[in-house]
Amino acid sequence: MVHTNTASECPKEMIALKMAQTEKLLPGNQNSVSMDSSSVDMKQLSTHAGSKGRTQHRQTSKPSKRENICSIGSSSSDAPTAVKKRVVPTFHRKASGLKEKTKNKPEKLSQMSIEQVMGTTHRVSGALVQAAKTVTSMSPSELAKLQEIISESSEMLMMLTYTDGSTQLREPNEPRKRASASLHEEGVANSVLVAIQRKAAKKEYMFVSFPLAGLGKENASEATRNVLLEILQSSTRKVCFDAQELMHAIIINYSLDPQSGCNKWVIMDPKIACWLLDPDNPPVTFSGMLKTFVTGKYNDQAPNNHLTHLELLGLVMGDLTNKLQRKNLWELFINLEVPLIPILAGMEVQGIQVNQKMLISYSNILKDEIKDVEKQCYKEAGHPFQITSHIQLRQVLFVELKLDEQCPGQKLARTNVQNLKSTSETVLHKLIDLHPLPELVLTHRQLVKLKSTYLDGLSDYVSGGYIHTSWDQTSAASGRLQSSNPNIQNIPKQPLQLHKDANGSVVNETTASSTTPATTLWMREPFYSHDGWSFFAADFQSIELRILAHLSQDAVLLKVFNDAGSTDIFVQLTCEWLGLNLDDVKTADRERTKRIVYSVIYGVGAERLAETLNDTKENAKAFTKSFLVKFKGVNTFAQRCISECQRHGHVKTIFHRHRLISNISSQNFHVRSHAERQAVNFVIQGSAADICKLAMIHIMKVLSEKNTVRARLLVQIHDELLFEVHDEDINEVKGILKTVMESTPTLGESICQLKVPLPVSLSYGKTWGHLKQMV
DNA sequence: GTAAAGACGCTAGG
DNA sequence: CCTAGCGTCTT
Numbered sequence: 001m002v003h004t005n006t007a008s009e010c011p012k013e014m015i016a017l018k019m020a021q022t023e024k025l026l027p028g029n030q031n032s033v034s035m036d037s038s039s040v041d042m043k044q045l046s047t048h049a050g051s052k053g054r055t056q057h058r059q060t061s062k063p064s065k066r067e068n069i070c071s072i073g074s075s076s077s078d079a080p081t082a083v084k085k086r087v088v089p090t091f092h093r094k095a096s097g098l099k100e101k102t103k104n105k106p107e108k109l110s111q112m113s114i115e116q117v118m119g120t121t122h123r124v125s126g127a128l129v130q131a132a133k134t135v136t137s138m139s140p141s142e143l144a145k146l147q148e149i150i151s152e153s154s155e156m157l158m159m160l161t162y163t164d165g166s167t168q169l170r171e172p173n174e175p176r177k178r179a180s181a182s183l184h185e186e187g188v189a190n191s192v193l194v195a196i197q198r199k200a201a202k203k204e205y206m207f208v209s210f211p212l213a214g215l216g217k218e219n220a221s222e223a224t225r226n227v228l229l230e231i232l233q234s235s236t237r238k239v240c241f242d243a244q245e246l247m248h249a250i251i252i253n254y255s256l257d258p259q260s261g262c263n264k265w266v267i268m269d270p271k272i273a274c275w276l277l278d279p280d281n282p283p284v285t286f287s288g289m290l291k292t293f294v295t296g297k298y299n300d301q302a303p304n305n306h307l308t309h310l311e312l313l314g315l316v317m318g319d320l321t322n323k324l325q326r327k328n329l330w331e332l333f334i335n336l337e338v339p340l341i342p343i344l345a346g347m348e349v350q351g352i353q354v355n356q357k358m359l360i361s362y363s364n365i366l367k368d369e370i371k372d373v374e375k376q377c378y379k380e381a382g383h384p385f386q387i388t389s390h391i392q393l394r395q396v397l398f399v400e401l402k403l404d405e406q407c408p409g410q411k412l413a414r415t416n417v418q419n420l421k422s423t424s425e426t427v428l429h430k431l432i433d434l435h436p437l438p439e440l441v442l443t444h445r446q447l448v449k450l451k452s453t454y455l456d457g458l459s460d461y462v463s464g465g466y467i468h469t470s471w472d473q474t475s476a477a478s479g480r481l482q483s484s485n486p487n488i489q490n491i492p493k494q495p496l497q498l499h500k501d502a503n504g505s506v507v508n509e510t511t512a513s514s515t516t517p518a519t520t521l522w523m524r525e526p527f528y529s530h531d532g533w534s535f536f537a538a539d540f541q542s543i544e545l546r547i548l549a550h551l552s553q554d555a556v557l558l559k560v561f562n563d564a565g566s567t568d569i570f571v572q573l574t575c576e577w578l579g580l581n582l583d584d585v586k587t588a589d590r591e592r593t594k595r596i597v598y599s600v601i602y603g604v605g606a607e608r609l610a611e612t613l614n615d616t617k618e619n620a621k622a623f624t625k626s627f628l629v630k631f632k633g634v635n636t637f638a639q640r641c642i643s644e645c646q647r648h649g650h651v652k653t654i655f656h657r658h659r660l661i662s663n664i665s666s667q668n669f670h671v672r673s674h675a676e677r678q679a680v681n682f683v684i685q686g687s688a689a690d691i692c693k694l695a696m697i698h699i700m701k702v703l704s705e706k707n708t709v710r711a712r713l714l715v716q717i718h719d720e721l722l723f724e725v726h727d728e729d730i731n732e733v734k735g736i737l738k739t740v741m742e743s744t745p746t747l748g749e750s751i752c753q754l755k756v757p758l759p760v761s762l763s764y765g766k767t768w769g770h771l772k773q774m775v
Numbered sequence: 776g777t778a779a780a781g782a783c784g785c786t787a788g789g
Numbered sequence: 790c791c792t793a794g795c796g797t798c799t800t
Contacts, residue, residue, distance in 0.1 A: 389797055390784055417783060424785065449786060452795055478791050480789080487793045490788035523787090544789085602790040674790095681790035685789085689791095718789045718791095 122307065129205040129307050132193065135224050136211055143223060149206050150230055155197040157310040158231075158240040158267065160249055163190045163213070168241050169286040169309040188213060189249040194231060195310040207307065212253040225254045232265045239317040241286045243267035244473065247345035258349035259712045260704045262342040270313070272337050273320040275474035276329050279659055282474040290316070328656050331751070336655065336690065337473065339697045343713065344471040344481070351466035352488070352714045352724075356459055358526040363455040365519065366447050369498060373444045380437040387444050390423045396437070397423065403431045403438070413611070426611050446496070454491055454523045461486045471716075478682060479657045479689040481716055489717045491768075492523045525769030529724050536711070536730065536764045537771055538737045539720035540695075542569050544601055544688045546756045551654070551683065553755065554633025561756040570594045577630050596627050600634055601684050603677030638680045645679040653686035654752040655694075691758070692719055695744040702740050709733055722768070734762060734774060 122129040138146065150156075159168040166172035189212050196206040210228050228250065231238070240246050247265060251258050274289055275282040283289035290312070324330045378384045381400070385392045398404050398421050404412055410430050413422040421427075425445075428438040461467050472482040483489045498519040529535050540546075549557035560572050567582060574585045574593040592613060599609045610620035628635045645651045645664045652658045659682045663675035696716060703711050710726035711733050721741075725733045738760055745754035763771035 386797080388785095388795095391798075415784065422784080445785075449795080453787070453793090457794075476792065480791065482792060484793060487788085490786090490793065492787060598790090604790075677790060685791065688789095720789090 127197075127203045127205055127311060129195070130207055132207045132209045132306075134191075134209045134211060135227055136221075140223075143227060146206075146208065146227060147230060149196055149198060150227070150234055150236070152199050153196045153206075153234070153236045154199040155314060156231060156234075156236050156238045157195040157197070157314045158238060158243075158246060159193050159306075159310060159313070160212075160246050161190045161193055161209075161306070163188045167193070167306060167309065168245065169306075169313060171285055171287065189253070192228065192246065192250065193306060193310070195307065195314075196231075197314075205307070205311075212249055221254070228254065232262070232267075238267045239313055240267045240269060241289070241313060242271050243269040244341050244345045244348075244471075247342050248348050251345060251349045258346040259700075260707065262346055263700055263704045265342045266338060267341065268317050268321075268338065269341060270317045270320050272341075272474055273317070273324055273333060276333055276337065276657070277320070277323055277327065279474075279477040279479065279657075286313070327658070329658070332655050332657055332690075336693050336697065340473060340693055343696065343700050344473060347471055347713055347715070348468055350712055350714060351468040353465055353528055353530060354458065354462050354467050355526040355528055356462040356465070359455050359459045359462070362521055362523075362526070363451055363459070365498075365521070366451040366455065370444065370447045370451065373440055373447065377437060377440045377444060380435070380440060387441060388448060393423045393441060394421055397421075397431070401435060401437070403434050406434050407431065411617075426614075429614070450492065450496060450521075450523060458486055458491075458526075469715075476689075477659055478685045479653065479693075480685070480718055481689075481693075483715075488715055491527075495769075496521045496523070522769030525767050527768035529766055533710075533724050533726050534730060534764050534766055535714075535768055535771060536723040536725040536733060536737070536762070537720055538723070538741055538760050538762050539717075540692065540741070541759050541761055543691065543719045543758060544684050545569065545597055546758060547654075547684050547687045547691070548601060548634065548637070550755045551687065552631075552633035552637035554631050554637070556631050557633065558755060570597070573597065577627060592623065596623055599624070600627070600638075601681065603638070603680045641680045641683050642676050645675075651679045651683050653683055653690050655687070655690040655748065656751075657686050657690060659686070688719065691744055691748070691754075692716070694747055695741050696721060698744065698747055699737065699740050702736060703733075706736070709736065725764070730764065737762060 122131050133142075135143070135146070161167045162172075164172050191212055192210040194208050194210070196208065198204050198206060210224060232250070246267070247262055250256065251262060256262060270289065271283050271286075281292065283292070286309075321330070324333050374387060377387050381396050385396055387393065404421060407430060412427050412430065413424060414420060415422050423441075425442065428442050431438040458467065461469075467486065467488065469483045469488045470485045472484060475482045475484075498521070527535075545557075546561055548554075549561050556576055557573075560569065560576060565572075568590070570590045570593050571582060571585045574580065574589045575582055577593060578589070580589075595612050596609065599612065604612075606617050606621040606624060609624060610617040613620055613623070615623075641651055642664070645661055649662065649664070650658045650660045659678075661675050661679050661682075663671050664679060666672040666675060696713075699721070700713060703709060709729045709732055711729065712724050713721060714724055715722040723733070723737075741760040742758060745756075745758055748754070762774040764774060765771040
């Protein structure tokens with residue numbers, strides 16, 4: 001795919017030059033029209049607030065990270081004069097004039113007739129702009145003209161506006177009301193503004209507005225929708241900051257099919273571009289991005305109106321395009337991250353069905369169980385205390401009961417920051433034989449966690465029987481996707497067993513006899529498919545380990561994965577490592593292998609490994625050592641990552657995703673070790689993320705082309721995709737998923753020839769709690 | 776004196 | 790190693 005990129009060929013000197021030229025051509029600035037938010041269609045949308053609340057959820061979900069509200073439009077008088085002069089002196093002078101008009105006559109545009117508006121041109125930083133026109137008010141001939149302009153356009157700059165007058169490029173003057181009363185009480189997207197740059201006259205913009213609110217079933221929406229779709233499907237380069245949010249709003253308000261309708265939309269997103277350049281510091285807002293990420297040359301210069309904001313957007317994207325190309329990230333951006341945007345927007349709108357009654361009834365069951373455990377804890381401690389308070393628990397365990405003094409051989413962990421005696425799971429496990437309390441506390445914690453996070457927490461997000469999670473592309477430095485509000489990627493997989501003894505109180509698993517009545521709860525059980533449809537899960541088997549095999553080129557690992565039998569991979573590895581026969585491998589051996597393998601991937605040291613293995617540090621060291629002797633390539637790979645990072649200051653995945661790790665040369669051993677683990681881990685985790693994203697894009701492409709199969713993507717859990725499939729199509733989808741996902745390595749062949757197969761396992765069922773393995 | 780925000784500890788997923 | 794989210798405690 002080739003994308004022209006005019007703005008990128010335009011460094012800042014050029015921009016200044018262009019502006020100066022236009023200045024000559026267009027003396028004076030008499031035609032300026034207020035493009036303030038007041039000029040934009042502000043139809044009332046309160047009746048649609050419920051259905052559109054999600055659109056802005058992302059905006060309010062991280063209020064603490066919001067920075068620098070309204071910096072673009074900040075007063076020109078407090079910017080340093082020297083800077084202003086050096087960059088674009090004439091521009092700034094004009095900008096002030098424009099701002100004056102904006103301030104004094106905000107009502108002007110709204111009073112104008114459509115003809116007047118259409119006829120009004122407007123100059124912003126060197127470009128001719130036609131003032132905004134709402135598409136719904138256009139005549140058929142005007143619409144036809146617009147479509148012609150679209151088909152001949154060279155670039156389109158897009159953004160959402162909101163009912164409070166703010167936009168995607170300009171935060172509200174006052175922080176939006178926090179969503180305290182209700183989770184969905186938020187501002188509402190108001191319109192899509194598009195600045196269309198015409199090929200014929202490059203310095204000319206056509207500026208059109210598509211209403212989002214109050215569309216309903218009006219006749220006008222059909223024609224409007226077609227024009228908007230034409231824009232989205234056109235091959236013209238399009239730019240939007242947070243395109244996912246834009247797409248989300250469009251899909252909802254124009255009632256588009258969330259899965260197939262939008263797959264081909266391609267919009268460049270500078271937010272994602274910035275994140276690729278420095279994944280540890282993703283931009284939150286457009287103005288924040290200008291401040292921290294780009295050169296700073298755009299700051300505080302622009303007059304405060306939509307047109308200049310959009311023009312900035314184009315310039316910034318051009319700049320970022322150059323940067324991406326220089327850093328060899330353009331392919332990743334255009335082939336992986338950009339195609340993912342509509343898929344995520346579609347998943348957000350699609351949502352997943354949840355049985356709220358089941359969540360509530362599970363919650364009530366746990367409420368009673370928690371009370372029981374609580375009573376037993378008080379009894380064992382000798383007095384009531386706040387079990388969920390680690391401070392009080394520390395007092396009870398280590399000051400009153402002095403349990404730590406009863407296990408002198410064991411080194412008990414300390415807390416991270418304050419270096420106090422930890423009450424974590426691993427510590428409590430070590431104290432389990434000394435006193436009944438530790439186990440009771442563990443049970444209590446588990447129950448409270450499940451109830452508060454996965455039952456009550458989820459229940460708050462159920463709306464109309466669905467949960468619509470937010471999918472965040474730029475929050476994880478590893479390149480993984482992240483879900484939030486609620487997080488649907490960490491719903492417990494393992495069931496909770498509740499055993500009741502004769503008194504009805506909870507007893508632990510080991511002491512419960514087989515005759516005691518048991519209740520089993522699966523936290524994934526309340527997620528259920530539609531009538532006539534089933535959930536369908538496809539996951540890559542041990543993908544990170546396979547990536548490690550590929551990257552390290554370790555002979556033994558490669559052999560194990562390529563001689564693929566149906567035998568469990570960790571059993572095979574254990575055989576190779578300890579020289580055993582397949583049948584001699586015990587479950588404990590397999591578990592230990594698995595933990596060591598992942599500790600290598602995670603880069604943990606012997607101490608941490610000893611904790612997870614529940615063994616001594618010496619043994620953990622010995623295990624790791626003998627493992628690394630057998631799998632020699634793994635160690636060389638880790639060292640290669642570290643030295644690469646030392647040389648370049650960053651490490652790279654197989655698709656060139658990179659991460660800057662500056663602490664890699666730190667004098668502080670602890671800090672440096674941490675950086676080394678990060679470096680090794682990023683290469684593996686990030687490469688796996690690359691592959692999973694590629695598979696996701698490919699499978700969605702194939703499914704949308706085969707419009708006969710009814711399948712929707714609901715959830716991505718890193719190496720697993722959860723679909724909902726029509727029962728009649730299950731067999732066909734099974735074949736497609738298996739073939740397409742397992743062929744992922746061949747897709748990336750131009751970039752990387754994977755040396756290992758990536759087998760996919762499939763399962764299906766009516767609820768997420770009970771998926772049956774397919775063969 | 777109360778409420779909101781941040782630090783911290785812990786645990787669910789991969 | 791990478792995350793999100795809940796509860797407690799401090800400011």
